[in-house]
Amino acid sequence: MGDDPGLMTVLLAMFAGAIRVSTPFLFVSLGEMLTEKSGRINLGLEGTLVFGAMSGYAISYHTGSPWLGVLVAGFCGSLFGALHGFLCKLPKVNDIAIGIALMLFGTGLAFFFGKPYIQPSAPRLPSISFGSWSDHPGIRQALEINPLFLLGIALAVFLWWALRNTRFGLIIRTTGDSAPAALALGIDVNRVRLLSTMAGGFFAGIGGSFLSLYYPGSWTEGLSSGQGLMAVALVIFARWNPIYCFWAALLFGAAGALGPALQSIGVSRGYHFFNAAPYILTLLIMIASTSPRRSLKGAPGELSITK
Amino acid sequence: MSVAQVLETEKRAIGVETIGMTKIFGNLKALDDVSIRVKPGTFHALLGENGAGKSTLVKCMMGFYQPTRGEMLVNDRAGSVPNPRAAHALGIGMVYQHFTLVPSLTAAENLVIARADTPTVIDWGKERKALKAFLETTPFKVPLDVPVSGLSAGEKQKLEILKQLYLDQRFLILDEPTSVLTPDEADEVLGLLRAMTEAGELTILMITHKFREVTAYADDVTVLRRGRVVGAGRVQDLSVADMSRMMIGETEIRESATRVEQPLKKLKLELAGLFADDDEELPAIEAISLKIHSGEILGIAGVSGNGQSELIEVLSGQRLLKHGRIFIDKQPYEPQRDQMDRFKVFGFSEEPLRNVAVPRMSVAENMAFRTFDKAPISPFRGWLSPMPMRRRAKELITAYRVKTPSTEEPIENLSGGNVQRAILARELSGDVDVLIVANPCFGLDFASVAEIRAQIMEQRNKGAAILLVSEDLDEILELADKVAVMSEGRISYQSAMAETDRATIGHAMAGHH
Numbered sequence: 001m002g003d004d005p006g007l008m009t010v011l012l013a014m015f016a017g018a019i020r021v022s023t024p025f026l027f028v029s030l031g032e033m034l035t036e037k038s039g040r041i042n043l044g045l046e047g048t049l050v051f052g053a054m055s056g057y058a059i060s061y062h063t064g065s066p067w068l069g070v071l072v073a074g075f076c077g078s079l080f081g082a083l084h085g086f087l088c089k090l091p092k093v094n095d096i097a098i099g100i101a102l103m104l105f106g107t108g109l110a111f112f113f114g115k116p117y118i119q120p121s122a123p124r125l126p127s128i129s130f131g132s133w134s135d136h137p138g139i140r141q142a143l144e145i146n147p148l149f150l151l152g153i154a155l156a157v158f159l160w161w162a163l164r165n166t167r168f169g170l171i172i173r174t175t176g177d178s179a180p181a182a183l184a185l186g187i188d189v190n191r192v193r194l195l196s197t198m199a200g201g202f203f204a205g206i207g208g209s210f211l212s213l214y215y216p217g218s219w220t221e222g223l224s225s226g227q228g229l230m231a232v233a234l235v236i237f238a239r240w241n242p243i244y245c246f247w248a249a250l251l252f253g254a255a256g257a258l259g260p261a262l263q264s265i266g267v268s269r270g271y272h273f274f275n276a277a278p279y280i281l282t283l284l285i286m287i288a289s290t291s292p293r294r295s296l297k298g299a300p301g302e303l304s305i306t307k
Numbered sequence: 308m309s310v311a312q313v314l315e316t317e318k319r320a321i322g323v324e325t326i327g328m329t330k331i332f333g334n335l336k337a338l339d340d341v342s343i344r345v346k347p348g349t350f351h352a353l354l355g356e357n358g359a360g361k362s363t364l365v366k367c368m369m370g371f372y373q374p375t376r377g378e379m380l381v382n383d384r385a386g387s388v389p390n391p392r393a394a395h396a397l398g399i400g401m402v403y404q405h406f407t408l409v410p411s412l413t414a415a416e417n418l419v420i421a422r423a424d425t426p427t428v429i430d431w432g433k434e435r436k437a438l439k440a441f442l443e444t445t446p447f448k449v450p451l452d453v454p455v456s457g458l459s460a461g462e463k464q465k466l467e468i469l470k471q472l473y474l475d476q477r478f479l480i481l482d483e484p485t486s487v488l489t490p491d492e493a494d495e496v497l498g499l500l501r502a503m504t505e506a507g508e509l510t511i512l513m514i515t516h517k518f519r520e521v522t523a524y525a526d527d528v529t530v531l532r533r534g535r536v537v538g539a540g541r542v543q544d545l546s547v548a549d550m551s552r553m554m555i556g557e558t559e560i561r562e563s564a565t566r567v568e569q570p571l572k573k574l575k576l577e578l579a580g581l582f583a584d585d586d587e588e589l590p591a592i593e594a595i596s597l598k599i600h601s602g603e604i605l606g607i608a609g610v611s612g613n614g615q616s617e618l619i620e621v622l623s624g625q626r627l628l629k630h631g632r633i634f635i636d637k638q639p640y641e642p643q644r645d646q647m648d649r650f651k652v653f654g655f656s657e658e659p660l661r662n663v664a665v666p667r668m669s670v671a672e673n674m675a676f677r678t679f680d681k682a683p684i685s686p687f688r689g690w691l692s693p694m695p696m697r698r699r700a701k702e703l704i705t706a707y708r709v710k711t712p713s714t715e716e717p718i719e720n721l722s723g724g725n726v727q728r729a730i731l732a733r734e735l736s737g738d739v740d741v742l743i744v745a746n747p748c749f750g751l752d753f754a755s756v757a758e759i760r761a762q763i764m765e766q767r768n769k770g771a772a773i774l775l776v777s778e779d780l781d782e783i784l785e786l787a788d789k790v791a792v793m794s795e796g797r798i799s800y801q802s803a804m805a806e807t808d809r810a811t812i813g814h815a816m817a818g819h820h
Binding site: 165166167168170171173174177178180181182184185186291297298300301 | 391392403405407408409410411412416419420421425426427428429431587588
């Protein structure tokens with residue numbers, strides 16, 4: 001340690017950034033994963049994320065309780081999910097088109113209601129210090145971890161377990177892989193997808209509240225910058241596995257932290273280029289993980305993109 | 308074990324009877340006063356052509372449809388089945404023609420989720436023990452921990468049957484259960500089921516059109532035609548000729564064209580070491596080398612999913628060829644429109660609406676796919692003239708007896724046999740040098756089947772080199788001069804038809820398992 005303090009600083013900043021920036025990615029991708037496991041794609045999660053950020057911030061501002069804000073953001077998210085699930089069960093409705101419509105609707109609605117909350121400052125979520133053992137201020141700062149991050153890890157592990165070991169898990173996988181098989185088992189396919197989309201929306205809403213209530217920590221209209229959409233790519237990259245979703249979210253988080261980390265050691269050339277790292281990463285991942293000559297491995301059979 | 312217990316555990320088969328079952332869809336009478344009686348512990352075959360009402364009957368029995376009139380007795384008591392769940396509660400289960408297993412779930416997961424009382428949190432240790440104990444009581448063996456997508460067709464079919472037994476369904480309806488199995492697998496599955504009916508554990512109602520399976524395994528048979536029962540009885544009292552007469556009725560069947568000896572055989576189509584990948588980028592066909600002479604039909608037999616569809620896709624330009632070359636008349640051939648035209652390569656396949664026709668385009672347009680960019684339909688480049696197209700379509704419709712209201716009817720509104728005839732007209736009306744055919748008679752009625760097979764034979768006699776891929780072994784035995792068997796993407800067996808027989812081909816289809 002100490003050979004190259006610049007590199008160490010960058011790596012430490014990226015590590016800290018990965019933990020901070022990855023949390024919304026993690027929640028949105030887990031939500032998207034769950035929805036896709038049931039056989040639908042919800043591209044509206046970007047809108048859900050932004051609306052969750054706005055509503056969480058607003059509730060925290062009015063009640064003084066950021067945790068209540070998180071909860072309300074989740075419920076708003078599941079309302080969006082319910083709308084998506086309801087519209088998609090109508091005949092001849094395409095889930096991707098509905099998702100794009102809801103993405104625009106969610107962001108538009110958030111901007112509309114969010115105007116009064118751009119200026120005022122709302123109470124933020126607290127963090128837990130895991131770094132008191134270290135004298136290094138950088139490490140101490142990196143280990144200021146938000147409880148939502150830990151909750152996200154727990155959620156990923158729980159989903160991974162539940163998809164294998166619970167009746168609901170098997171029902172969701174059945175519905176997502178073969179609707180005819182699900183019907184033959186007497187499963188109400190639309191209901192399962194509605195509930196999965198609602199749960200997915202709940203997670204995405206929580207991810208949104210993290211943005212406004214912890215990092216970056218205020219409500220602005222440019223808050224999400226496409227994280228909800230990148231989560232779709234992330235789920236494909238993670239092969240619909242909740243544990244892989246966690247690692248992929250960390251990777252995206254680290255990429256997102258690259259620009260600020262380099263700036264912190266004074267590398268300001270190409271700042272905007274490094275800030276674009278998550279988008280470039282998304283593009284590279286999509287190129288690497290898809291091919292015209294094969295179908296996506298591990299994809300739920302009912303997804304409209306794999307059919 | 309006491310006698311009562313034996314009765315309870317062994318003689319669990321149940322009997323089902325329908326009385327005057329009638330089902331009317333709009334102005335179509337799909338079922339007309341159908342009464343059949345399936346006695347407990349018997350193996351009952353339900354014979355009939357496509358569209359004879361077999362599926363409608365069993366769907367009424369399973370509660371998918373409500374009969375317009377008529378009732379059902381289960382063990383001589385009136386049983387009402389408003390939905391499939393009610394049928395399951397009465398102990399009636401069905402194995403569908405298409406698998407209803409969930410591909411990404413393992414066999415164990417598929418079984419446990421099928422149960423009505425799956426626990427909220429599944430204790431896999433306990434479940435696995437219970438499943439093992441259950442498997443001991445049945446003759447079927449299936450690996451429990453492999454995702455279903457990794458099982459062979461035979462294993463999937465066994466798992467479907469196991470699923471019904473696991474749910475304690477003691478009256479099983481099987482819809483063409485052997486259509487995806489090799490002859491050996493079919494014999495194994497049906498033999499085991501037969502043994503279970505003999506032991507009184509199970510009653511079977513099997514939809515089929517294979518006489519061989521009826522005579523070998525069924526006790527009783529009921530024959531349906533156009534929604535009515537046209538014959539029934541004990542299988543041992545009926546000959547195959549009797550049954551086929553009941554099935555077809557008075558419909559006139561075209562005589563199969565006779566095979567004309569071809570004196571001069573010239574090498575026409577040569578496939579040299581073809582390799583291609585499937586959609587998962589795994590090898591789908593490997594080292595396929597075949598030679599077909601003019602005036603010769605080479606039949607490729609095999610159970611579906613052994614690379615036949617990928618081979619057809621490669622030959623018709625729908626799939627990338629990884630290695631290997633195709634030669635026609637010793638010249639390299641690539642399946643592109645101009646070369647198909649130059650070498651006179653044609654073809655057709657099963658489910659034409661999905662594979663070789665555009666369902667919502669008109670009959671005339673579909674018939675012009677080979678000629679629309681040439682005079683007279685296209686008098687000059689990029690210009691389409693509808694009159695010659697319609698005129699040509701009219702000629703073809705008459706010549707090939709396609710039943711359609713007009714040339715402008717969307718082709719999807721025609722019946723299956725007529726769609727196939729329209730495609731045949733498109734592909735066979737000119738000079739044909741090479742013909743590539745895949746399962747041409749799949750799902751068609753007897754009259755259309757005979758017609759299409761006669762057309763294929765006619766092309767052979769006129770000197771075309773024909774590659775016929777078929778999952779129907781009888782079709783290959785009837786038409787082919789040479790036979791090759793595809794198994795796991797390779798040609799596992801090749802022979803002149805005169806030097807082989809059904810059993811040898813059947814064993815080769817099973818591959819090296």
